[in-house]
Amino acid sequence: MIRRIDLIPSSIKLLVLLTYDLLAIFSAFFLAYFIRVGVQGIDISLQEISVFLVVTVFTLTLFYYFDIYSSVVRYFNAKSFLRIQSLLIISTIMFYMAGVAFNAFVPLSVPLIFLVMTSIMIAGARALIGFIVDQHWFAQREGVVIYGASNTGRQLVHALSLGNKYQPLAFIDEKKRYQDRNVLGLKVFDHTKINQLVNKYGQFKVLIAVPEVDPIRLKQILASLEPFALELLIIPNMSDIVSGKRTIDELREVSVDQLLGRQAVKPIxxxxxxxxxxxxxxxxxxxxxxxxxxxxxxxxxxxxxxxxxxxxxxxxxxxxxxxxxxxxxxxxxxxxxxxxxxxxxxxxxxxxxxxxxxxxxxxxxxxxxxxxxxxxxxxxxxxxxxxxxxxxxxxxxxxxxxxxxxxxxxxxxxxxxxxxxxxxxxxxxxxxxxxxxxxxxxxxxxxxxLGSSGSVVPLFKKQIKNGGPITITHPEIIRYFxxxxxxxxxxxxxxxxxxxxxxxxxxxxKPVKIVDLAYKMTHLMGLTIRDEKNLEGDIAIKYTGLRPGEKLYExxxxxxxxxxxxxxxxxxxxxxxxxxxxxxxxxxxxxxxxxxxxxxxxxxxxxxxxxxxxxxLINEKTETVRAADSKGDVKEEVKKEVLMVT
CATH class of the missing domain: 3.40.50.720 (NAD(P)-binding Rossmann-like Domain)
Incomplete structure (x- = not known):
């Protein structure tokens, strides 16, 4: 719920708050007269209306000038309460002074009742929202997009709705019959329109709900998502879900071997x-x-x-x-x-x-x-x-x-x-x-x-979680994994x-360039690399130089x-x-x-x-490898050098 509110444009939020405060001032103004003189005694003339307009404009201007509308309502606290209360006291004084200026019927008790009513309706309402959020009456849930609108994806939406961690925002699916339609109230986007989702919702996690997908297909899905630096999570194996070992919402991180995976050969x-x-x-x-x-x-x-x-x-x-x-x-x-x-x-x-x-x-x-x-x-x-x-x-x-x-x-x-x-x-x-x-x-x-003791994978993962930098010995180094x-x-x-x-x-x-692996791992965790193309990136890469005895390729x-x-x-x-x-x-x-x-x-x-x-030995093939990798693929050159069948 809160995630959905966060996605509302700021201009709309400002309009809603202004409208609410206007209605609150209007209600407090006339309730003050009602409480003071009763329904029979109310006789609102042009002078009282003029006082109302002055007080309303003055109060809303004060609120805007003192950044009341730039504050996040759900984080309303005692300091915020005192600030609004101070401004309402000033507005009350203006109420009385405007009554004198316009020679309006403003008994002294009316501004005081107005102060009490606006305090309840404006400051009190904000305080109530802050209290509700603080007590987690409406849990703050993180926005997620679900990849796969089929049965498994729909089951995942139902499971997430019972929890308080994730708020589904939309579906991604490759099937034409789902695209641009609503499933369980969520719009289904084509997998080629991920950029639109990023522009609309900002950063979010992607939950991959494609059951029993083979490694090659999963690699293709991950490769399409990885460049956007969105954190990726995947549902457990269906066999574990069916057996009761796991529930569908027990999500796990996507591993690098899945991103680099290949079709398994059936053992003999x-x-x-x-x-x-x-x-x-x-x-x-x-x-x-x-x-x-x-x-x-x-x-x-x-x-x-x-x-x-x-x-x-x-x-x-x-x-x-x-x-x-x-x-x-x-x-x-x-x-x-x-x-x-x-x-x-x-x-x-x-x-x-x-x-x-x-x-x-x-x-x-x-x-x-x-x-x-x-x-x-x-x-x-x-x-x-x-x-x-x-x-x-x-x-x-x-x-x-x-x-x-x-x-x-x-x-x-x-x-x-x-x-x-x-x-x-x-x-x-x-x-x-x-x-x-x-x-x-x-x-x-x-x-x-991948993942062995001494492998770059656990090292990179630790460095990324610590905020970097990722240490790589040489920008051209490649390895088989x-x-x-x-x-x-x-x-x-x-x-x-x-x-x-x-x-x-x-x-x-296929051989893997280690610097490319660093980029992919960082993106899988929802972060970006800081380089000359992205000066605002999250994680830096530091080149330390080849270690004694280390080759550019094996x-x-x-x-x-x-x-x-x-x-x-x-x-x-x-x-x-x-x-x-x-x-x-x-x-x-x-x-x-x-x-x-x-x-x-x-x-x-x-x-x-x-x-x-x-x-x-100095690797004499460094320049050859660098030239072969100018398009991001060293397979053919390395195959010639290492006599490796790929």
Whole structure:
């Protein structure tokens, strides 16, 4: 209700208040005479009418001059009351003086009664409105526009009408049969006329009431709304609404992965279950972003037992409790074993594998933050290389069937220590795969995942909520992104494909320019970026410069001619590998340098090893990328450079 009043033009509000005050003065004037002389004694002559006109004009002029009409009535307070009361006292004095001047019949009691009546009708009425609003008799509701005038949108309007948070203003719908008509008293606008709605209502939230929409269609809807910097909310899944887990008005924020989303590829059930169903599965780094999602998906495929391993007690507790709740809701009696341990302890790993008869390992434990590893070189190598070596040796010794390493695109021609350690970890497993044993080693390499620890998405979200600035290292930097659930699902399937020593890469889709991502995230939250085109924007962007070892763009392949697999989003890389004696020699050299805490020597060794590690490499393709991106699309140029199928 209040939102609708706010939308009334100021000129109309002024006219309404002037009209009301005029009627109040008129009523108070004649009631004062009625109370004083009674109905029989009232004899209004031209003199009394002249007094009335003088008092009315004088009072309204006073109110206008002292900004009574520029005040918001619903915020009327004691200070406002005293101001109006003071002006009414002055008007009362003018009443008496005008009576004397016009020689009108104005007994002394009439102006006093007039003062009481105008105080009640003018100051009292305003005070009553302020009190009602303060007591939330009419809740102040935020204006929203609902995208979708079909059954779901109408249900949402009914649900919102029972609450006190949102006030529906209009519908947006693409169906011609709804457009320019009224549904439940709300006008339906074409989706191409959002600008008209913004001009009419100002800023508002958009509630997307399109049930069970596929990711591609949702991406199109969001892309059409995003440039207007309107905060977007979406209804819960219909399955949750039907089951009673959620109500239709339990709105949630639109996530960036929905804005950047792509059509999901139906998984191949045989691949998902091959290494999991009825097997004892262990996830190392189970408390990390990828580790957690692997656990969530693994429990859906009926493992015999799930072993969670993490060095962090807090992260381990968090995922263990989440899985217990999930299993309880589904009446699943799966045994989940949470174990605190470090993969660098080979004896502990062997003990765990023997005790629980582990058959499949998903090795997600790693230090993956580029700047942190850059400043903690020895720790990075100890965990990412030696830790992988220790857990892999234990797996061979205990005859674990399958070992899947979660690798990264930063392992390809690395320019930072983290990437070099992950590429060396790949070489370790490739070399071990060539030895005579029964463990099958598989490596899966992919890029950034939305929302993971260290991802720009949660960082940007925090910075936007804090009012900015958003920090970006370089205006031309681009990255490939994938959602955590899709990455985990593809990892599970790729792990079932390998025959031993295979390196698989995941199709990451189209590259995303990080500065564009910042703009989109800001707009999704109903704010705008402050730049040369919009000096009044809400959030600034600050460029901090590329960090040590950071590339403008990442790659997923080293060699040429990747092989297709029978899953359209998984490719098999044709990568260089070594035999174990060569890898063992590298590990020995690294271990000696680490024992001496000689970081310079460690970096020199990494450069000498066949990792293509170039820490001082300047990206020679910056200008090429910038030129290719002049129209906002770097897909073709980057595809040529990184040999990525998109």
């Amino acid at each position: 059930p045989e691949l998902l279950s091959a290494n999991i169903t009825n097997k004892v599965v262990m996830v190392s780094g189970a408390g990390g972003s990828i580790g957690k999602e692997l656990c969530r998906q693994i429990v859906q495929h009926n493992p015999g037992k799930l072993v969670l391993l993490d060095v962090s007690e807090a992260f381990l507790y968090e995922i263990h409790q989440e899985l217990l709740e999930l299993l309880s809701d589904n009446q699943n009696h799966l045994v989940v074993e949470p174990l605190i341990g470090n993969v660098q302890n080979g004896m502990l790993m062997s003990h765990i594998f023997n005790k629980y008869k582990v058959q499949t390992i998903y090795h997600a434990a790693a230090y993956k933050h580029v700047p942190m590893v850059e400043h903690n070189v020895i720790a990075g190598i100890t965990n990412n290389v030696l830790g992988t070596y220790e857990i892999a040796q234990a797996a061979i010794y205990c005859e674990v069937e399958t070992f899947v390493l979660i690798s990264t695109d930063k392992a390809v021609r690395p320019t930072n220590v983290m990437g070099a350690t992950k590429r060396l970890a790949e070489l370790v497993l490739q070399a071990l795969a060539k030895k005579d044993h029964s463990t099958r080693f598989v490596m899966v390499r992919f890029g950034n995942v 994938m959602t955590i659930p899709e990455a985990a699902q593809l990892v599970l399937q790729a792990g079932a494909m390998g025959t031993g020593g295979d390196v698989f890469v995941l199709d990451m889709g 790659e997923l392949l080293i060699g040429n001619q990747p092989k297709k697999t029978f899953h359209k989003r998984i490719l098999k890389a044709n990568e260089f590998s070594l035999f174990w004696p060569d890898v063992a020699k590298m590990i020995t050299q690294l271990t000696d340098a680490m024992r001496d805490e000689d970081v310079s020597k460690i970096k020199a060794l990494l450069k000498d090893f066949p990792l293509e590690y170039q820490p001082n």
